[in-house]
Each structure stands twice: as structure tokens, then as C-alpha cells.
Amino acid sequence: MTEPLLSVRDLRVSYQVGRNFVHAVDGASFDIPRGSITGLVGESGCGKTTVARALTRVIADNATISGGQILFDGKDLAKIPEKEMNALRWRDIAFIPQSAMNSLDPVYTVEYQLGEVLRRRGGMDRKQARARSEELFDMVGIDRGRLTDYPHQFSGGMRQRVAIALALALDPKLIIADEPVTALDVIVQRQILDQLKELQTRLGLSVILVTHDISVVAYICDRTVVMYAGKVAESGTMQQTLTAPSHPYSMGLRNAFPDLQGAASGILTPIEGAPPNLANPPAGCRFRPRCPFALDLCGSEPPVIDVAPGHPVLCHRASESENLRIEAAKTETWMARA
């Protein structure tokens, strides 16, 4: 297998809240291979958006990348000077935001905003930018005539397509999509995801899809990184993480979501409880308070166990996963703790 496009090693990001530090990302490691869609999933507040934003190094005022490496194209994005990082932004790493409504500047036309990127960041002249904008609109299936419209004149789904066109503008090596369809209704969600998948296959894009919705991941992703409370619980292929997960949290997640195809494949079972407060996380395994399989041993820091090549799992009981999966499929297992 070729070298991954992006390799995150022991990434740490913390927020300063008052006098305290909240470690929103606390030692996350994962790889993003070329030419595939990797889903980054977890509940809200697990640090997935923080990871996504850390990759662009545009983070909140009170946030710091406090450790780890972000290896991209032979460079460590966590360390290169700001100037070098800025040169990479959008040309190599583009971003599709959750709400295109708020992410497009309301006072400029879409053409202006595409042109801004193409000319200022892509070095094109006005004419080239115009041609490229039309090409991009064709690619995402919007009528060229709507280039001169303002963002508020588009529907939610259309705006998300505009956001995709913007991300594709400079042929980036990596596209990070942060909850790109969360704000849309299910039918439009499917259309947008189909479009994204089609473009990804056709153009050979590498995409990180950040979402809390496991059915979205199941629908278009090739690989998955499951995050829990600032750490990566498990990562691997779809088969490894969703069909036959090895971390109890992934097992729980799978029970808690319907699939995008329509009806739920079984009864939905939520995971009881809430993610821990990251200002004061529990000792040992962070999933322990909610885990139906927790043992005394889980009070100590869990090891990363490679249950298969390219399938690391952060769990003391990873080797027993085959048995746990059978238990986890039963609703009672998750109810018992309530």
C-alpha cells in the first residue's frame, strides 16, 4: 500500500476556558489514504470538528495545537511557519463547511466568491476565472446563469453544491467536509452525497467527511475514524469498523442510527449517558462510564491494539471483540446500565 496522503500522529488541541484548559483533542492518530473518502465520526463535542479545523490551522481564538504531528505531503502542518501554511490552504486543503448559508459572504455574488479564490489564490485572470467558474458549476450541476446570484437566492441544497464547487476550485489534494449535509433534509442529503461520491470517484479526490451521522458514513465512505471524547476509538475500513466493529463504542453507535436507505434495519438502541466533560475526563478508558463491557481493568489507560493490519482499536478488551459483538447486538445489553 502506498504512503497515506495525511498522517495525524498524537494530535492534541486544547481550549482555554477561563483558567482551565480543555483538551478537546487528546492524542488522536489516524491515516488518510489517497483517493478515498474517510468518515470522521463521533458524537458532538468529541473533537472531530476541532481535528478538522486543526488540519487547516484556522482554529478558535482560545484554542492551541499543543502537540503531535500532522504529516501532509512530507510536511508537518503542525510545525511549518504560518506563511508556508497559508500557501497550502485551499490550494492543497479545501474545506466544505456545515452551513453554506453562513459560510458564503451575503453581500457578494457567488461568482465573485469563486473568482476571489480563483484569482487571489489560483493566480488566474478574470477570463480564466470566469471559464473555470462555469466549469465548476457544470460539475456540481447548477445552471451557469446562476453564477451572478447572491447566496441567499439559492436553496439549502444548491448552496451546499456551491460550497462543493468552491472547494473543488483549485484542485486540492485533500477536501475536508465538516458535516456537509447535516443541515439538509434527507432527500437533499442523498443528492448531495451522491454528487460528492460521483465527483470523488471521477476526479480521484481524497476526502475527509466529518459527521455525527453514522448512516452518512455508511452511505459513501470507504474508511472510518471513530472518535470518542477527544481520542480515536478505532479506525479502519468500513468492513472493520461498521460491519464488524471492535470497539464497544462503535458497536453502540451502529445500533443507534437508522441507515440512509430508508427504514431502520432493526430497533434503534441509544447509548445511555453522555460523553464525559473534557475539562475533567474520567481516568482510564473514557468510554468506561457508558460501556456495558467495562471491567475494573478499564480504569487504567487502554492500549492501542491492532486487531488487524491498519485497524487499531483503543480498548482493553479489543481481542475479545468477536464475543462482545454478539452481546452488543442485543438491546438488553445497552438497557441494563440505565
Add this chain to the structure above:
Amino acid sequence: MPEVAAVKTSVSEAVVPEVAAPRRPNIIARFFRTLRLPVNDPFAVAGLVIYLIFIATAIFADSIATHDPTEILYTPSYDLAADLRPGQDGFLMGTTSLGRDVFSQLIHGSRSALLIGVTAAFMVALIGSIIGLVAGYFGRWVDAVLMRLADIAFGIPFLPFVIVLAAFLKPSIWNVVLAMALVLWRDTARVIRSQVLTLRTRGYVEAARVAGSSDFRIILRHIAPNILPLSFLYGSIAIGWAILTEASISFLGFGDPDSISWGYMLQDAFASQALAKQAYYWFVPPGVCIILVVSAGFFITRGYENILFPKLNR
């Protein structure tokens, strides 16, 4: 591990759990919470100190003043004490062209400022809040009528209105209060109304209505306590407006000739060629007093704003 430089933006991810929704407010507790003094803001503290000095001066004006502010004074050598410089013949801040003591006038000026400021602010806040509350709560035609009234009030040029009113009525410091009550309620009313409109959709108001509480009870128990801070805020801003307006009116010669105010002093100085005489000791102090009192109001308001609208806190 060294910290890494990164571009910072203000958008932070919600990492910390949301603070629980505020409980339905208890009127009294809410009121005192509102009046909690913004002691951690140095400017607000400075404003409060200025206010205290200002109020104390107004109360004890008679004992602080060295002379009767309207008395025409003479020097020990029996000359008219006109246009004396500060310190000359024992006049702390000098005298006016008519031989009156500037310092005593300044001290007594705090009285009319306090009187006008507080009454006008009270009237504006009261009328504005009631109109805003009624318009916002009852909606429909009540709202339509009241808001058209506000449109009209916004169409009236305030200072010219006060001038005409003051010219037609007997000269009195109450003209300013009357004019403010007639016109300036508009700003408060609009803000309170929109606040009430949002409050009305809150769950607990809706619940009280479904439970059959009377309108009066809902307004009193659920809505009024929530808009009180805003009324208070607009009231404190109105104090400054009243003092400035009174000063302008007196300066233009439509004030009460029997009461000494800072505006009157400035008019007197201006008309007596104090500018050409370079009598800074005469016309600078009243202006500084007005600025101190009005900006004290701003500073205190700003302190309260931080409490009322925590969003601005950063």
C-alpha cells in the same frame, strides 16, 4: 512541546456543556440581581463615584457654596466684584460679569441637573416601558396604533420641539421634562416592544397563558421582571439626555431665569463676552461638570450592559 502559531478566529467549538436554561425569574431576586453593582469594571465604579459626589453636592449645596449664587457681590474695597479671576479677593473660581460667585453657581447647578435628570429619566423609562410592554404583549391593533405613535414621535425634531414648547409655556425647568416625556419615550418603547415580542414566545409565558393566567398576571410576573433591566438601562441614558437638553435650552435663553443651572451659567458667560475675555474659569467648569455627570451615566450603563448582555463581555 512548543505551542504552534496558528491563525485564530473567534469561532470556537462548543466544548463546554451549555449552561442550563435560566430558571423562571423571581421578581424580587431578579430586581436585585439587576441592581448588582458592576464593581469589576473600573469605569463603572468611577461613574458610581461621580454620581455619589454629584448627589451629595446637590443635597448639601447650601453648606458647600461660599456665597448665594444669585447675590451680587462686592470686593472688600466696595467695588463690584465683576470678572474677578479665580482666587482674587477670595473667590475660589472667580466671579461673573455681574459680580456673582462662579463656584457657588457651579455647586447650585448640580441641583437642577439632578432634579431634571432623575425626573425626566423616570418619566421616559416609565412611559416608554409601558407603551412598549402593552404594544408588544397585546399586539394587533394596539401594537399598530402605538407604533404609529412612535413613528410620529420619531418624526418630531426634539430640540426644536423643546424650544417651541419652552417659548409657549412659562419658563420652567419642567418644560424639558415634559418635552422628553412627550417625545423621547419612543426609543425605549421600541426596544422594550421587541424584547416583549421575543419573551412572549418563551415556553413559560406560553405555559402560563395555556394555564389560564390573566394578562395582567402574566405581564406582572413573567414579562415585567425581564424587561426591567432594559428600562433601567434606557432610564440611565435618559438622565444624560435630560441634562444635556436642559443645558441647551438654557443656553439658548429659554430656561428658567430663576434657577441656576450649568446651562444658564454657560449662557450667561457666552452673552457676557467671556470667550473674548478668555474667562476660561467661568465657562469651562460648567461644561466639565456636565461631561462628568453625563459620561458617568454612560460608564455605569456600560457596566450594566456587561451584566445584562454578557455577549459583549469579551
Add this chain to the structure above:
Amino acid sequence: MSNFKAVGSRLLQLAFVLWAVVTILFLMFRLMPGNPMAAYIDPTFTLEQQQQLMAQFGLDKPLWQQYLIYLGNLLQGELGQSFRYRAPVGERIFELLPNTLILTFSSLIVAYAFGILAGAYLAWRRGSWVEQAAIPMVLTTRAMPEFWLGMVLLAIFSFSLGWFPAGGTRNPGAEYSGLLDLYTSRDFLAHLALPAATLAIYSQGLPLLLMRSNMLDVMKEDFVTMARIKGLSNWTVVVRHAARNALLPVMTSFAIAVGYQLQGNVVVESVFSWPGLGRELVNAVAASDYPLAQGAFLMIALVVIFMNLLADLLYAFLDPRISHA
């Protein structure tokens, strides 16, 4: 389509407010204590003149008829005769209006140019000592009586230093061939400097504080963050995106500020003997020249109301979310 409808209903509202203000003015001048006829008739006029005016304004008729005559006269632009000038009020007002507008606009343009730049700068330097010191200073300028600021400037720059003339619009004896000639002369500009500076210093606080708080809000918007993720330069992010959006309400406030400024002019024009509407209003009221006072009041109200409308329209025009709905 809906735009036209919105503008139409706004115009209707304008007409309504205008009518209401005109009516209030009528009632104020008619119901005031004393002889109601004094509102229109100078006792020093000849009996013949008095009778003519009585008829013109229907002062011998019942109040409601007077009101209708008053409205009719207004619609024809008939404001009556000034007692002091023995000339039509309308003429006098249109003579003074340019002076007032020049003073208002020149001071506001300076105030807005400065306020917008300084406000954006302070938003950018949020939390710095510059901002900590500047905000109370700006609040202090808002707490000043405008006329007092004018007095201080006058005492320093005119009486003490002698850099600027003390009042009026031109040196005594100076003759100009036309208005344009006058307004572009050094003489006129020297006379304009102090009153305009007074008003500008007072007015800059509004755009400054507004711009600053808008900037702080806009800087938190997603599209500003996105502009950074796009790797756009700091200048592009701050100016083209943040400032451009923050500017919208500030521009709107300009129209409203013109209305407020006209009211403030009343005192500042008096300090600098600036022959404008505000000073005329004060003098007319003081001299019991009621027709002139009423006319000046109406003119100021008209500008205030019109500017309120302009503010709304300007916002709709500048914000594509409304203009391209």
C-alpha cells in the same frame, strides 16, 4: 415586485407621519396661551394688512376651518409672512437651508470617515490598551454639550489664537458673485471650519461605536472564518469581508444622523452665528416671529422624516438580501 410594495407602504407611512407632525404643529401654535391670532399677525402691521392675513389664514373662522385652510396653504407651499423680515417665510427658509445643509454634511462626512476607520481599527485591536483608552474617550465626546465644545474651540482658536473667524459665513464687506463662488472661497471655508469641527467631534462617536461593535460581531461569522481557511490575505479578510459587512448598518445610520444633526445645529449655529435654519428658529421664537418659527420647524421636521425614510431605503438598497430578494 414586493420591493415596490414595501417602498409604497413606507411612502404611505411617511405621508402619515408628515401629516401628524403638521397637525401637532398647528395645534401647538393655535392652542398656545395668549391671543391665537398672534401666531400669524404682527400687531405692527397696518389694519389692512392684518385683515388680509386674517382672510388668508381664515383666522376669523372656527378652528376646524382654520385647520383645513392651513393644510391647503401648506400644500401650496404657503407658510405666511415673517414679522421681522416682512417677507414670505418660504423665501427666507430656502435662503438659509443651504447653509445648514453644508454645515451638516461637511461635518458628518468628516465624522463618518473618521468614525468608520477608527471603529474598524479599534475592533481589530480589541482588548489592547489603545482600545481600553479610546472607548471612554469616545463616550466622553458623546457626553459633551455641543455648544460648550463650540465655545471652547471658539475661545481657543478664534479669540486666543486668532486662527479662525468668530462667526458668520464671510468676512464683513466680502462680496461674491454667486453662491458657488461663496462656498468655494477660502473666506467661507475658514468660517465653516470651527462649527463643522464642533459637530464632527460630537458626531464621530456614533459611527465609531457602531462600526466597532458590528466588526466584532461580523468577525465571529462563519464566512470570515471560511475566508481565512481559503488562505486569503489578512487585508482581504478584514476589509473585503468583515468591514464590508459591518459597514451596512453604519451607512444606514448616516441618514438618521443627518436628522439628529439638524437638531444639534440649533445650538451650534447659535454659538457661531451661522445663518442657518436652527439659529433662525431660535431667533424667530425669541422674537415671537411665529410664522417663521413654524416654517423653520416644519423644514427641519421634513428633513428628519425624509432622512428616516432614506435610511430604510438605503439599507434595502445596500443589502443584497433585501434588494435581490
